[in-house]
Amino acid sequence: MTMAHTVCHIITKLELGGAQQNTLFTVSHLDPAKFRPVLITGEPGLLDDEARKLAGVEFHQIPSLVRGIRPLSDLRALLALAWLLRRIKPAIVHTHSSKAGILGRAAAWLAGVPVIIHTIHGFGFTRYQRAIVSRAFIALERLAAKVTTRFFAVSDVNRQLGVEIGLFPESRCAVIRSGVDVVTIQRLEVDTTAKKRELGLEPGRPVVGMVAPMKPQKAPMDFVRVAARVAKKKPETQFLFVGDGELRQDMEAEIVRLDLAKSFRLAGWRRDVPAIMRCLDVFVLTSLWEGLPRVYLEALASGVPVVGTRVDGAAEVVRDGINGYLLAPGDVQGLAERVLALLANPTLAADMGRRGESLPPEFDIHDMVRRHEQEYERLLARIVHEGSSRNR
Template identity: 50%
Template sequence: MHVVCHVITKLELGGAQEVAMQVVAGFDRRRFRPVLLAGPGGQLIADAHALEGVEVGTIPSLVREIRPLQDLRALWELVGAFRRLRPKIVHTHSSKAGILGRLAAWLAGVPCILHTIHGYGVTPAQPFWQQKALIALEWMVGRITTHWIAVSQADRRQGIEWGLFTASKVSVVRPGIDPTAFAARIESPERDRLRAMLGVAPDQLLVGTVSCLKPQKSPEDFVRVAALVCQRVPAARCVLVGDGALRPKVEALLLAQGLQDRVTLLGWRRDVAALLKAFDVFVLTSQWEGLPCAILEARASRIPIVATRVGGAAEAIVEGIQGTLCPAGDVRAMAERVCQILEDERFRADLRAGTQELPEEFTIQETLKQYQSLYAYLLHATRPSEDVMKLQPNRL
């Protein structure tokens, strides 16, 4: 049985975190012994420790912010953990854990080192010099990476363009979800009851989003879209599910726009599958992405989607069928499309009543299947011959 360590910076509510947890929970225990390592804190810590048969460890110094001395401690904490666990595979997620985790795995002599790109840490908001520095750092750590995984074809193409890897060293594996709860039907009386709990009357229309309140997701743009929509459609109400560092800015913008009675901040919720069934339109205003699981959840819930054309968003929905995509930051274009959908009752009803299922490639079952197949292939490909093993000392 091979030990497989997944490493992520923080177990907060997010697509990458939930994918990592579902994957380690679903491993074939006859072949793999799963371990999940993460920095301290996060809303999913208790959920992680509740995973049956999964060893969960905390790396105290592993934090998202760049702190050189603390990052060095985190590196050696990871090296120590890998030397104790002796994994055959280390699989990292997110930018900080990706850099430190892969370097630590190499120092500890781990034979297979993988990294999943859930969107790059290189973003449009960064100055040019910082972008170049981060690309160079990814390139250097890439030299010790056995294989890369991209969640979208867009990220795969970008990595090849930057020279981070060749086409043979990267696979596209989607960040799947379990669509069961999202695809479940809901009767009209139950939907009306759920909407009433959100303060939405039967004759009103609900526009919502689910995202962390951080720069990547641009929640201020959601408020600006909401302002334009509410101005044009008097029956419109909006909800924002999520929380984060930008909450004070979002609250101030709501006050400045006079939207306190039209837009509700729900904070973090664990009943997202139910809440989505109350939405008439789902909106995602991200500035950059890998492939957002929130779009997959909305698609599985049969809700019209208006999102920004970033990362793999165009690979997750069919334009004009499940929704539409607009340029990042184009608030007016997004608001216009939301209003068109709100004014098209038949389109909304037809989509909600439709039978189209989420494609298998976007399910967590397929993600798990592809990960395990890739692991088996890489373990076989990196297995040294008996003659070589006799000549090499144990690197651990």
Template identity: 45%
Template sequence: MPVIIHSIHGFGFNPYQNFFIRNLFKFLEKWIAKFTDVLIAVSQNNIEEGLKLGIGRRERYELIRSGVDIEKMRNAARQADAGKLRRELKIPEKSKIVLSIGPFKLQKDPVAFVHVAAKALKKIPDACFLWSGDGELRTDVETAIKNLNVTDSVKLLGWRDDIPSLLSLCNIFALTSLWEGLPRAGVEALIAGRPVVAFAVDGVPEIVQEGKNGFLLKPGDQEGFAERIIKILADSGLEQQLRENAGKTIDASFDIRGMVRAQETLYDKILARARSR
């Protein structure tokens, strides 16, 4: 008898979909769960949301984080030449930097990132906002940058493979996502010891601790988001405290080796159970 495993990195439905599409995805998730032996989720929030909606039974859920090579990321960020990268990107020496990483799509809401930048720049005009990524909303992002008059302060870097270097360069990592399973970019930023400011959606509060390693805002609260960025950049003591806490946040459950071991153990258990039927 086959064993069916479904990995959930955030459900296929979200609050911003058409009513009928959203409910179709909910129905499909519920239907598939009836034939699924194990539902692997990357965040506890996904498990609770699924149960609340009647997707599967609690005993079929397993929490296994999406793994990152923690030591590799931490060491790469520590060893990066941030000064060299700053010169490459033509960022003034005294400018503080806010970074985000991801595709230009509705889920990540890069246009909101530009609006937050414009609001924050009114108080910290020498700051620089960077986004590494690209995608379908690029034209919308470029239009927002032009209309908000922040062309000199918001830089679109495209896709890059030097993420540890970018993280070592920035002062704050920003997550403007409207929904997430558990954002890998946020995990990597914390590993690198960078405070995270984010909208409190789905699994994000499982890694970002309010006032300890960053700040959480109600989704869509761009004013509050900008205020938190200003608060951190204006207070070097607060920034340092947040950095120190950020570097201690991500535990072994997020390590890629732990993820592989957890999955292997789970597969062995499921197969043993299937053979005994």
């Protein structure tokens, strides 16, 4: 009987986001006959308790692993990770997110882990940073790439960028989508009238919504400004934001300033996003950068047309004019005009929603796990083969 290989996933923070939710799904759905999953995370997050309760998943938390750049804390995190990995002795370390990606791969190398994988859920360097900061992040990624056995990217755009900046040749990176449970979403039965009332919405009025953390990357203030333009032309429209974060007070002030308090609801973090999607007439996402937004997939699988920003892999799932509209990040006026066009033409919105439901299999979360398992097995077999060759 073959012993299960230990696979250790490392992620910086288990907040309510696509990368985090899909990491939890992966470690809890790997074939237990083949793999023994371990999950390591850093600073406290909303999903920590859920992670601790996952059956068959060994969970560890390293509080010094934080998102911000803190040299002493980062050094402590690196040493703690390396010590833990030496004790666990995984066959594979699989990292997610920028900070865990850098420190986790370095620690895995120090611990002598034979297979080191990193998933690119979008890069930590962006055009919105100062040039010196962006160059520093790219330099760190290049260093970490030297000890990385294999890369996964959630979008073709991210893989191509990695090739262009010299992180890896195309052959060292596979595109594995950050999927959703399409069948479960589409079979979900929702009493939308009751759900809208629960959310503080009036059932008979249109709803435009966004789901995201309230942080600069997601540009939630742009959503408030889109809402103001839509409300001016279609005052019966209601707006719903699901999520929370550092920009909440700024959003609340802007909602009041733009006289939207009666029509705008801040729902905070919710675990019933698929049910909430059924309450929306239009889904909006104003992000400045992404890998491939998982919420686009949730909206499309729910039959809701998308109006969003053309960031990284967005165009690989949202087909402009077919199942939604994509505009440049920061184009508040353009986003508002597309939302108004869909609200004014329910038939067009319904047609777009139906087209969105036909997601290719590669965007299914079960396919994502199968692809991971196939890659793990292939890489482990290669290690065994190389070891046998050296011993001849």
